[in-house]
C-alpha cells in the first residue's frame with residue numbers, strides 16, 4: 058500500500074484550443090436575482106460585473122470598478138435610475154455615463170463600461186463578443202411563458218469544470234443518449250438553422266421515464282452558444298430552459314428554470330424534475346473530467362458531431 062495518495066488526475070495535457078468564452082447572448086442569472094432598486098455583484102464571463110435595477114424597473118449591467126478611483130460599485134446604491142458609487146458618490150446613468158459629481162460643477166466624460174442586456178424567459182442575458190461586434194441575432198421569447206396556463210415551478214443550478222460547447226454538443230451526441238440516459242430506440246434528428254439547432258425526438262415505443270412510453274413529445278431547441286430549452290408535452294406538459302455560461306475559463310454556471318402547465322401536481326413535477334436533473338448530473342460527471350479533441354475518432358452512429366461543431370464554430374468568430 059502506498060504511503061502517499063497520488064492525484065487521480067490533473068486534467069488533459071493537451072490544451073483546449075477553443076476560445077474560453079463563445080460570442081453571443083449568454084445568461085448571467087435570473088431576472089428575479091435583481092429586485093427594483095437593488096445592486097448585485099457577480100463574477101462571470103471572467104470579470105467582475107455589477108447589475109443594478111433602477112426604480113423604473115430597467116436593468117443595467119456594467120463592469121464593476123468605478124472609473125474615478127476604482128471602488129467596487131457593488132457597495133453602491135440605486136438613486137432613481139442611476140447607480141451611485143459608494144466611495145465619492147458619483148452617479149452613473151443606465152447607459153454608464155456619469156451624470157453627477159456631488160462636489161463638482163463639471164461632469165467628467167468618464168463612464169462605466171456597460172453591457173447590452175436582455176431579460177427573456179426569466180433569464181438575464183448579456184451580449185459578449187470578443188471583437189466587439191454588435192448582436193446579430195436574439196433569444197426568442199418562449200410562447201408558453203406568455204400563456205397564463207403555464208406557471209413557474211423550480212430552478213436548478215450547478216457550477217462545474219467544463220466548456221459550454223460540450224454541453225451544447227450533447228444534443229448531437231446520439232450514442233450517449235443510449236449509454237448515459239438509457240434512451241435506446243429513440244430516433245433523433247439534428248437540424249441546424251442559423252444560430253439555432255433543433256433536436257427532434259421520436260420516442261414511439263420508448264420508455265423515456267417522463268411519461269407513459271410513446272406518449273411523450275419532446276421539442277428541443279438550442280439558440281446560440283449557451284441556451285437551450287426542452288418542452289415535454291403529451292399527457293404531461295412542462296418546459297425546462299437552461300443557460301450555461303463560463304464563470305471563468307474552464308468553469309461553467311448551469312442555471313435552469315422549469316415551468317409547467319398549471320394543474321400538474323407539485324409532487325409529480327418534483328419527481329419529473331428530479332429525474333431529468335439526475336440525467337444532467339450524469340452528463341456533468343463526464344463533462345467535468347473530459348478532454349476535448351479537435352479531431353475525435355468517430356463512427357457511424359455517433360450522431361452529427363462534425364455537423365454540430367461546424368455549426369458551433371460561428372460563435373468563435
Ligand code: FES
Nearest residue numbers: 123125126142145
Ligand atoms: S471611486 Fe467611485 S466615485 Fe470615487
Ligand SMILES: [Fe+2]
Nearest residue numbers: 227233237340
Ligand atoms: Fe446528455
